[in-house]
Amino acid sequence: MNKKLTQKFAPGHSSCAGCGIPAIARTVLNATDDPVVVINGTGCMEVTSTLYPYTSWKVPYIHNTFENAGATAAGVETAYRVLKKKGKVKKNIKFVAFAGDGGTYDIGLQSLSGALERGHDFLYVCYDNQGYMNTGGQRSSASPYGASTETTPASSKDIGNELYRKDIMQIVAGHHIKYLAQANVAHIEDLKMKAKKALNTPGPTFLLVLQPCTNLWKYPTSQYVNIGKLATETNFWPLYEIENGNYVINYVNKKPKPIEDFLKAQKRFKHLLTDKNKEEVKKIQNILDEKWAKLKKLASVK
Amino acid sequence: MKQGKKNKALTGGGAAAEALRQINPDVMAAYPITPQTPIIETFAKIQAERLVDTEIVPVESEHSAMSTCIGSSAAGARTVTATSSQGLALMNEVIYVASGTRLPILMLISARALSAPINIHCDHSDVMGARDSGWIQIFSENVQEVYDNTIIGLKLAEKSELPAMVIMDGFITSHSVENLETIPDEGVKKFVGEYKPEKYLLDIDNPSVFGPVGLPDSYMDFKVDQEEAMQKVFDNFDDVSDEFKKLSGRDYDVVEGYKTDGAEHIVVVAGSTAGTAKDVVDKLRDGGKKVGLLKIKLFRPFPHEKIGNILSKARNIAVMDRALSFGTNAPLYSEIINSCKFSSVSHYVSSYVYGLGGRDIFAKDIEKVFEDLISGETSKGVRYIGIN
Numbered sequence: 001m002n003k004k005l006t007q008k009f010a011p012g013h014s015s016c017a018g019c020g021i022p023a024i025a026r027t028v029l030n031a032t033d034d035p036v037v038v039i040n041g042t043g044c045m046e047v048t049s050t051l052y053p054y055t056s057w058k059v060p061y062i063h064n065t066f067e068n069a070g071a072t073a074a075g076v077e078t079a080y081r082v083l084k085k086k087g088k089v090k091k092n093i094k095f096v097a098f099a100g101d102g103g104t105y106d107i108g109l110q111s112l113s114g115a116l117e118r119g120h121d122f123l124y125v126c127y128d129n130q131g132y133m134n135t136g137g138q139r140s141s142a143s144p145y146g147a148s149t150e151t152t153p154a155s156s157k158d159i160g161n162e163l164y165r166k167d168i169m170q171i172v173a174g175h176h177i178k179y180l181a182q183a184n185v186a187h188i189e190d191l192k193m194k195a196k197k198a199l200n201t202p203g204p205t206f207l208l209v210l211q212p213c214t215n216l217w218k219y220p221t222s223q224y225v226n227i228g229k230l231a232t233e234t235n236f237w238p239l240y241e242i243e244n245g246n247y248v249i250n251y252v253n254k255k256p257k258p259i260e261d262f263l264k265a266q267k268r269f270k271h272l273l274t275d276k277n278k279e280e281v282k283k284i285q286n287i288l289d290e291k292w293a294k295l296k297k298l299a300s301v302k
Numbered sequence: 303m304k305q306g307k308k309n310k311a312l313t314g315g316g317a318a319a320e321a322l323r324q325i326n327p328d329v330m331a332a333y334p335i336t337p338q339t340p341i342i343e344t345f346a347k348i349q350a351e352r353l354v355d356t357e358i359v360p361v362e363s364e365h366s367a368m369s370t371c372i373g374s375s376a377a378g379a380r381t382v383t384a385t386s387s388q389g390l391a392l393m394n395e396v397i398y399v400a401s402g403t404r405l406p407i408l409m410l411i412s413a414r415a416l417s418a419p420i421n422i423h424c425d426h427s428d429v430m431g432a433r434d435s436g437w438i439q440i441f442s443e444n445v446q447e448v449y450d451n452t453i454i455g456l457k458l459a460e461k462s463e464l465p466a467m468v469i470m471d472g473f474i475t476s477h478s479v480e481n482l483e484t485i486p487d488e489g490v491k492k493f494v495g496e497y498k499p500e501k502y503l504l505d506i507d508n509p510s511v512f513g514p515v516g517l518p519d520s521y522m523d524f525k526v527d528q529e530e531a532m533q534k535v536f537d538n539f540d541d542v543s544d545e546f547k548k549l550s551g552r553d554y555d556v557v558e559g560y561k562t563d564g565a566e567h568i569v570v571v572a573g574s575t576a577g578t579a580k581d582v583v584d585k586l587r588d589g590g591k592k593v594g595l596l597k598i599k600l601f602r603p604f605p606h607e608k609i610g611n612i613l614s615k616a617r618n619i620a621v622m623d624r625a626l627s628f629g630t631n632a633p634l635y636s637e638i639i640n641s642c643k644f645s646s647v648s649h650y651v652s653s654y655v656y657g658l659g660g661r662d663i664f665a666k667d668i669e670k671v672f673e674d675l676i677s678g679e680t681s682k683g684v685r686y687i688g689i690n
Binding site: 081 | 328329331355356357359360361362363365366367369370371372373374375376377378379381395396399503504505506509510511512513514515516517520
């Protein structure tokens with residue numbers, strides 16, 4: 001593999017074929033020339049990269065537990081400030097926390113909120129695969145409406161997940177941090193630009209990165225980039241930034257594709273594409289349209 | 303070193319904060335809970351005057367307090383915190399991470415009962431709930447010991463590469479003003495020295511992984527190493543204590559036998575009740591009774607051998623627990639039974655439980671325990687003091 005690409009995260013990890021997590025780690029970490037310390041919540045990224053006695057991390061790394069990436073990062077960053085002031089640490093160091101959607105939207109929300117509110121200087125990256133994929137695909141509050149998951153299985157009598165995704169971007173924005181952005185592993189250049197911006201912004205910053213999961217969204221391993229692209233092309237996953245409270249949309253679809261295109265590419269939505277559930281698909285499309293209109297308004301896009 | 307020592311009157315919380323001022327830790331992450339508040343409030347005032355270099359992280363929960371401490375300690379900073387009761391219970395998950403990652407975090411505990419029903423007063427249920435977590439646990443009898451144990455505990459933790467809890471009795475010690483003798487700042491500074499971990503996250507040129515995945519081929523080895531580190535704490539305690547004696551003139555062992563020489567009847571207790579029990583022993587000794595007190599100082603690791611040897615000469619023993627272990631023997635009692643086995647002591651050991659949720663314990667109650675021992679009134683079951 002490309003030496004520069006793998007200088008902070010080595011190949012040989014055990015993530016699934018067609019998983020976007022390594023690409024997210026590499027893109028984010030390579031967006032700075034400063035030394036980086038990584039903080040990682042329990043999840044797919046952690047279990048596939050630190051199987052003792054091996055590690056993929058060529059930078060200092062700490063994994064604590066599932067729900068405390070924010071608080072752990074706060075501790076590392078605070079220690080840095082003290083030791084820097086005392087002259088015991090000389091270099092400028094950046095801090096990046098990675099956690100999945102379970103560790104961010106759900107069990108880690110309080111810890112993240114505290115770290116953001118206190119203004120620690122770090123970047124928090126949530127790789128969002130819309131469920132508890134490391135434990136086999138259970139529903140999280142990032143799982144979309146209508147998805148069949150292991151804890152919300154669809155049946156002839158059940159639509160699957162009946163709840164709507166939590167808007168974590170709005171929750172994070174409520175902490176008045178200077179920079180946060182929604183990105184997508186299928187749009188690597190956009191992710192790189194956002195990671196650079198985030199790492200150059202003092203104080204807490206946040207990236208929400210869509211990470212299609214081949215195993216539990218149920219599509220062929222070769223398709224993760226295509227699935228990711230469809231998510232943005234259908235406005236299911238718009239790319240945008242909130243910089244000092246100002247919204248910027250990074251990819252405006254002149255002609256968004258219908259949501260069916262995204263749904264039919266994944267078996268987790270298979271049950272929706274039946275005559276019986278036509279109304280459900282319409283409902284999903286309407287909600288997306290409303291959300292997109294709202295986002296455009298926030299970004300002053302006509 | 304007698305020079306420069308100061309006599310002060312402080313609460314247990316104030317004494318802990320005074321020791322922390324002298325230690326000058328790099329980071330404190332803490333969340334308020336009664337009766338721990340005097341520790342963190344006093345220290346916050348000290349920090350606000352910039353009498354220390356410490357950064358305080360006012361976290362949003364105890365779980366985050368310990369998580370932040372883990373991050374900070376792994377990063378290479380000398381790190382402290384303080385909690386009580388529900389706070390320690392909430393930390394339960396992450397205190398195991400702290401010890402498993404071998405981080406020498408110092409945690410002051412103002413021991414308090416656990417809900418339900420909610421109760422803010424003293425007992426040892428919180429710290430007993432953490433007894434298997436891989437932390438060193440040191441009990442303090444009074445304000446002087448809180449001060450001394452804070453300094454000793456920090457050094458012992460760092461020397462052992464294990465985290466340590468220094469425990470005071472909630473309200474009884476944390477909020478009561480007592481006289482104590484403090485050590486000059488310079489002496490404490492020299493005693494604790496500079497914190498230089500072998501591996502730390504901010505050592506950018508030598509990257510390390512903290513908190514890897516350990517499968518069946520490695521996990522057990524990590525745990526056995528951890529237990530071996532725990533067993534080394536006894537020797538480390540002796541070394542630290544010797545050095546501390548030179549500094550302070552105060553001589554501490556892992557347990558304190560009070561008039562146990564020639565004692566036929568011994569009561570075993572931990573925490574502030576030892577002070578009351580000493581008065582009772584004095585009174586009964588004056589009356590010609592051969593009684594003594596065994597005060598537990600180091601609870602984890604538990605000094606079975608030393609205790610077994612002291613108790614082997616007694617005839618009757620009573621263990622007083624300030625906590626229950628539902629469905630089995632009270633925690634300290636269980637340990638003492640094991641200590642007796644260690645020394646092949648076959649005499650009868652009685653179990654008493656007292657003071658739960660702050661119920662008062664009086665000298666007359668302890669006197670009654672001794673009377674039971676002397677009259678041979680042993681009972682197989684546990685006896686609850688203060689319950690009719």
